[in-house]
Amino acid sequence: MFSIWYSKAANKTIVWSANPDRPVHARRSAITLQKDGNMVLKDYDGTVMWQADGNFTDVRHAQLLNTGNLVIKDTRGYVIRNPGNWTEGCMAIINTTCDHYDKKSMKFVKLPNTDFWGSDQQHLLSVSFQACRNICISDCTCKGFQYQEGTGSCYPKAHLFSGRTYPTQDVRTIYLKLPIRVNVSGAIIPHSNLFDSVARHLDCDQMNKSIREPFPDVHKTGGGESKWFYFYGFIAAFFVVEVSFISFAWFFVLRRELRPSELWAAEEGYKVMTSNFRRYSYRELVKVTKKFKVELGRGGSGTVYKGVLEDDRQVAVKKLENVRQGKEEFQAELSIIGRINHMNLVRIWGVCSEGSHRLLVSEYVENGSLANILFNDKNNTLLDWKGRFNIALGVAKGLAYLHHECMEWVIHCDVKPENILLDENFEPKITDFGLAKLLNRGGPNQNVSHIRGTLGYIAPEWVSGLPITAKVDVYSYGVVLLELLSGTRVSELVEGSDEVHNMLRKLVRMLSDKLEGDEQSWIDGFVDSKLDRPFNYAQARTLIKLAVSCLEEDRSKRPTMEYVVQTLLVADD
Incomplete structure (x- = not known):
């Protein structure tokens, strides 16, 4: 159930409960803030068990006050870029683009113990804080920077994606760039004791309540803090060495004592x-x-x-x-x-x-595969333009996560409509990672073997014997874009792998030539005739342009999936 209780009481006395008569299931139930600002408690099957009553506008987070009162708050200064996916980060309400940019009118505010993963414009080592600040404030595209004490690491940020704050002291600190006229208050970032053991999503409204003081005075260091940092670092390193030694000892003892079948079972159990x-x-x-x-x-x-x-x-x-x-x-x-x-x-x-x-x-994903909806004449479901664009964006987000955000890079190697499932809201979900191969970050080995692709979606480097990289997924994604746009399976237009490849090359050249002109009437002939007119020509042109770039023969010229996501997000505004 969704309740408020006295945390320090011996029996955890409950003072309020949203659903005392009908508790929800322990798994897959959720308390969420909807787009309309209403807080809703749903059971595992989506049934609404409780909801807040009131007139809500622009709500972004809820907070349990020390008084025991649960309040829902709106945001100031920053908003969630996409309420459906908080990993896309925050977006400033005030325009901080390069139009009439004046660095003298900008300032920085500090978010301690905070990190925004990825989107680094560059990585600089052993630089001063002031130098890192000057790099960001001189670049109109820089949204802020991360600076780490001790190492002098500087990370100017092009975007604010996947933000996290940490409940314990952390060397990571983000400095966000804002116009001087934007006022911020002076409270520290709050942390819930209930979640102190895990990192949580960064709330956009922390922009306004997490800053102790304006930028020029906020960057302060002390010898005491530095000493404690190194002391705890030494203790942590000693602990890691000790645990590693015990683990290795256990491993060798187990190897000697267990039969092969028992050892395999133990390893399997550990992995599970x-x-x-x-x-x-x-x-x-x-x-x-x-x-x-x-x-x-x-x-x-x-x-x-x-x-x-x-x-x-x-x-x-x-x-x-x-x-x-x-x-x-x-x-x-x-x-x-x-x-x-x-x-x-x-x-x-x-x-x-x-x-x-x-x-x-x-x-279980309710609406089955994208292939069944796009290519099955017996299926009466018609994807409208908004749905197709959302699928293109969702698939790009999933691949970008695999390529850039996992602890280890993941290559899917078989991106196709059959492996893109659609839930009850037609939100895409990529499936079938059975053939996915991993590349260690920064590792020298870029060879991937024993991988099968699907005719029509295979990148040229499969045939040429070049090492397989994440760009094979980018190529396959380009084919999927063409099929989303046209409603036709590319591989069925001709027979044989050579014919499919040659046909794709001709199609890409034709589309590339068309894109160079300002005429848009040709887009009508390319987009699926089953779609109602008019559709969004600007978005269609963006998708075609991305498909052409994804289908480049030279893989070095293909974009990354991070770039694809950013391009589609701009087109979706």
């Missing part, structure tokens, strides 16, 4: 536990799927069946049918899926590793 998966027995999944009765789809790595868990949640159960390949795929997925969580990626809930059986249990 550390991946935050529910472990299912094969018998359980036979019951869940009613003996694998309802087939949802087939792919190169196995077959997917529909199932229903004991708590009535619908799931998709992927059965890896080839034992040898299935084990490799299973190990690869186990090593990464536990760390992947994004609204545009299918979430894996559980696994089965029993004997020769390898199965994955994932969330």
Whole structure:
């Protein structure tokens, strides 16, 4: 239930509860702030169990005051860029673009213990604080900068994405650039004791309540703070060494004492536990799927069946049918899926590793694949222009997360409409990471082997034998964009891999020539005739331009998925 209680009382006395008569399920229930500003408590199936009553405008966060009163607050200065995905960061209400930019009219405000991941314009080492400040304030595109004491690391930021504040003392500090005329107040960033063990999302309104004092006086360091920082750093390093030594000792003892089969089982159990998966027995999944009765789809790595868990949640159960390949795929997925969580990626809930059986249990996505809606004449669902643009943006966000935001880079290697599922709101979710391969950040090894693609979506470097990089996904995404726009599967226009590749080259050249002119009438002939006119020509032109750049023969000329996301966000404004 959603309640407020005395945290220091021995029996945790509840003083208020939103739903005392009908508690929600422990899993998948959620308390959310909707776009209209209303706070809503939903059960696992989406049923609204409770909602706040009132006239809400521009609400961005809720706060439990020391008085015990739960209040909903609006924002000042900054707003959430996309309420559907907070990882897109904050956007200033006041225009800070390069039009009539005057660095003398700008100032910085400090957010301690805070970081915005990615979007670094550059990374400078061993520079002074003042030099880092001057770099950002002299660049009209710089939204702020991160500076780390001790190392002198400077990170000017082009965008404010994926913000996090940390409840404990942290060397990371963000300085946000704002016009001098914007006033900020002097309270520190609040942290909830309930969440002190984990980093939380940065609230845009902290812009106004997290600053102790204006910029010139806010950057202060002391010898005491520095000494404590190094002291705790030494203690942490000693602890890490000790834990590593114990872990290695345990590993070698286990190797000597366990038989190979027992050792494999122990390793499997450890991987499952550390991946935050529910472990299912094969018998359980036979019951869940009613003996694998309802087939949802087939792919190169196995077959997917529909199932229903004991708590009535619908799931998709992927059965890896080839034992040898299935084990490799299973190990690869186990090593990464536990760390992947994004609204545009299918979430894996559980696994089965029993004997020769390898199965994955994932969330069930209601509207099936994009391919079934785009290319199946028997399907009466028609995606409107807004829906298609949203799918292009959502898929780009999911791939950008895999390529740039995971602890390890992830290459999907089989991006196609069959692997793009649509939920009840037609929000896209990328699936099938069984063949995904990883590249260690900064590692020298860029070779990826034993990967299969799909005819029509395979980048040229597959054939040429070049090392496989994330740019193969960018190429496949370009093909998906063309199919979203035209409503036609590219590979069905001709037969044979060579013919598909040659046809794509001709199509890309033709579109590139058309884009150089100002005429727009040709877009009508290219966009799916089933779409109602008029549609958004500016967005269509942007999608075509991105598709052309993604389908460059030279992979170095293809954009990154981060760039694609930023371009689409601008077009979506």
